[in-house]
Amino acid sequence: MHGGRAVSAPLGRTWATLLIGIATIGPSASDAQPVRRGAIDTLTFWSQSLGSTKRALVWLPPSYATAGERRFPSLYYLHGLWGSERDWTVQGGLDVTLDSLSGAGLPEMIVVMPDGDDGWYTTWNRLPDVASCRRDFTPRPGDDTADDYCVPWPHYDDYIARDLVAAVDARYRTEASRSRRAIAGLSMGGYGAVSLALQYPDVFHAAASHSGVVSPSYTGGHPFEGTPRYAASGAALQESYGERMWPLISPAFGSDTAAWFARDPARLMQRLVERKARHIPAIFLDCGTEDGLIDQARALRAELERLGHPPAYAEWPGKHDWPYWRVHARESLAWLARQLSSGAT
Numbered sequence: 001m002h003g004g005r006a007v008s009a010p011l012g013r014t015w016a017t018l019l020i021g022i023a024t025i026g027p028s029a030s031d032a033q034p035v036r037r038g039a040i041d042t043l044t045f046w047s048q049s050l051g052s053t054k055r056a057l058v059w060l061p062p063s064y065a066t067a068g069e070r071r072f073p074s075l076y077y078l079h080g081l082w083g084s085e086r087d088w089t090v091q092g093g094l095d096v097t098l099d100s101l102s103g104a105g106l107p108e109m110i111v112v113m114p115d116g117d118d119g120w121y122t123t124w125n126r127l128p129d130v131a132s133c134r135r136d137f138t139p140r141p142g143d144d145t146a147d148d149y150c151v152p153w154p155h156y157d158d159y160i161a162r163d164l165v166a167a168v169d170a171r172y173r174t175e176a177s178r179s180r181r182a183i184a185g186l187s188m189g190g191y192g193a194v195s196l197a198l199q200y201p202d203v204f205h206a207a208a209s210h211s212g213v214v215s216p217s218y219t220g221g222h223p224f225e226g227t228p229r230y231a232a233s234g235a236a237l238q239e240s241y242g243e244r245m246w247p248l249i250s251p252a253f254g255s256d257t258a259a260w261f262a263r264d265p266a267r268l269m270q271r272l273v274e275r276k277a278r279h280i281p282a283i284f285l286d287c288g289t290e291d292g293l294i295d296q297a298r299a300l301r302a303e304l305e306r307l308g309h310p311p312a313y314a315e316w317p318g319k320h321d322w323p324y325w326r327v328h329a330r331e332s333l334a335w336l337a338r339q340l341s342s343g344a345t
Contacts, residue, residue: 036062045167049158050151061108073180078189085115119156121192125254161200184208197281198268206339208284208332215296224298266303283311288318
């Protein structure tokens with residue numbers, strides 16, 4: 001656990017400078033002005049990839065309504081398992097954090113928080129039983145209906161990277177280019193953010209994962225011993241995830257190791273490197289030192305370093321919970337803002 005201290009290499013001096021700048025760039029206490037707040041809009045759109053209508057909450061920066069024809073970079077923040085498009089605001093206070101950081105000098109961006117069901121942000125290994133899903137569906141207050149949760153075509157990667165991005169760019173004044181677009185998420189959404197950026201490098205310039213399931217077939221030591229080890233069989237995968245999680249992840253990932261490796265972030269990065277891809281997204285990983293997923297983060301970090309693309313990386317005290325994510329969303333926001341301001345194409 002590294003003595004419970006943050007481990008931030010190779011975040012570097014520019015990272016620290018940006019965070020310090022955000023903390024100090026605002027007005028002094030004697031001349032402080034009321035915080036200008038962004039606005040939350042609801043985007044409802046048809047997803048051809050899912051065969052369903054979906055929703056996203058969209059945070060529009062304070063100057064959006066008065067900025068005329070000005071266009072803004074866009075960030076996408078994905079929720080975790082059992083979540084919805086409301087999680088990042090209701091439980092994570094991301095809108096409040098954005099208001100605060102924008103007032104302190106963070107570049108203004110449009111931030112999109114979509115509904116991802118429990119779909120793992122991937123194309124499922126098998127089609128769902130829609131009739132059974134709708135029959136057994138139990139709604140959560142203010143959340144999905146059976147019709148928009150029980151989708152007939154579970155292509156959750158294309159849904160985010162193609163359908164959602166197109167809907168956002170059509171409705172809002174975004175800078176519609178990959179150099180001005182990034183993605184982040186927590187837990188299941190952390191996996192989604194990293195895997196989507198690596199699968200669609202033409203769409204996303206950078207990705208950030210908070211406490212993500214970023215090495216999903218990892219079965220190595222706890223704590224991480226320096227060399228990643230992965231499940232060698234479907235039985236080993238099932239044993240690793242247990243009776244509670246296996247029914248939730250196996251429809252998306254399948255039950256054989258080949259299907260899992262095809263979706264693994266380290267393998268996705270390896271393919272980009274091997275084909276000398278023009279665009280390779282920058283990656284940020286963090287995880288709490290008391291989080292059971294921390295060795296997955298350490299394993300992916302080791303793999304990305306081996307491939308010559310080390311991530312920005314941090315470990316902070318904390319668990320797999322909203323108190324951790326509420327505190328550390330500001331780090332991913334600052335890092336992503338820096339990536340989108342770097343001038344890279």
